[in-house]
Amino acid sequence: MTLKKVEMRLGAQADVVAVRQAARSLAVEIGLSIIEQTKIVTAASELARNTLVHGGGGTATLEIVREAPKQGLRLTFEDHGPGIPDIERAMQDGYSSGQGLGLGLGGAKRLCSEFFIISQPGAGTRVSITRWKVEGA
Amino acid sequence: MERIPILKLGSFLLVTIQVDMHDQLALALQDDLTDRIVRDRARGVLIDISALDVVDSFIGRMLGNIATMARILDAETVVVGMRPSVAITLVELGVSLQGIRTALNVDRGMDLLRAGIDGEIGIDDSQEG
Numbered sequence: 680m681t682l683k684k685v686e687m688r689l690g691a692q693a694d695v696v697a698v699r700q701a702a703r704s705l706a707v708e709i710g711l712s713i714i715e716q717t718k719i720v721t722a723a724s725e726l727a728r729n730t731l732v733h734g735g736g737g738t739a740t741l742e743i744v745r746e747a748p749k750q751g752l753r754l755t756f757e758d759h760g761p762g763i764p765d766i767e768r769a770m771q772d773g774y775s776s777g778q779g780l781g782l783g784l785g786g787a788k789r790l791c792s793e794f795f796i797i798s799q800p801g802a803g804t805r806v807s808i809t810r811w812k813v814e815g816a
Numbered sequence: 817m818e819r820i821p822i823l824k825l826g827s828f829l830l831v832t833i834q835v836d837m838h839d840q841l842a843l844a845l846q847d848d849l850t851d852r853i854v855r856d857r858a859r860g861v862l863i864d865i866s867a868l869d870v871v872d873s874f875i876g877r878m879l880g881n882i883a884t885m886a887r888i889l890d891a892e893t894v895v896v897g898m899r900p901s902v903a904i905t906l907v908e909l910g911v912s913l914q915g916i917r918t919a920l921n922v923d924r925g926m927d928l929l930r931a932g933i934d935g936e937i938g939i940d941d942s943q944e945g
Contacts, residue, residue, distance in 0.1 A: 692838035693838055695838060699836065703869070713901045714905070716869075716901070717869065717904070718904075725873060728839070728872075783873060786873060786908075786910050786911075789909065790905065
């Protein structure tokens with residue numbers, strides 16, 4: 680169940696900063712710990728940059744989700760760019776088609792609780808990550 | 817275009833990153849610092865990241881680039897003030913910041929830079945003598 684939803688455009692570098700800040704404020708809202716906040720916001724930064732640089736821009740959808748009894752933050756990044764021909768390879772550390780460290784996808788996956796990616800060459804890519812709030816943390 | 821200010825203190829350059837940087841701003845800082853090391857004949861660069869609540873792989877790479885370029889230009893780089901949550905996240909992300917010297921705060925970072933310069937002067941003296 681989605682409790683709150685924010686949709687943002689990713690068309691310029693300043694939008695990546697805006698997505699980071701919006702993700703941070705939602706993470707604070709659901710009471711994620713500082714470390715959990717930092718992890719999900721860092722993952723958001725990596726994925727937002729991917730959408731902008733590799734996908735040629737797109738959208739970020741930030742949601743507070745509830746699957747009773749747990750609550751979490753779900754971030755979905757979508758573009759209609761060239762897509763990723765070999766996802767398995769793209770997930771490996773050190774693989775990069777751009778100028779980065781090649782840690783974006785694999786790194787983002789390590790920083791969240793759930794990771795989902797779908798990509799079709801020529802049609803685009805959608806990556807969705809969720810960080811559940813650890814109760815008592 | 818907005819820029820991150822670089823302060824000169826003796827033979828060192830000081831940078832305090834206080835804004836959430838977009839990538840172009842990070843690249844501009846990298847270029848500006850490289851310029852200033854040469855122009856100001858700086859022997860050390862201290863970068864305070866205590867205000868940053870996120871350091872992603874791009875910023876991590878920028879810090880590494882600055883340290884490498886500074887070293888080639890005969891200057892030491894120390895990154896200070898990293899938050900514990902940022903350190904934990906960087907390790908999970910897979911960014912090891914290899915080759916970057918770090919210190920807990922500005923005071924300790926300045927001590928490291930001064931010790932580096934003193935050490936070099938000692939070596940120079942012995943070579944000349």
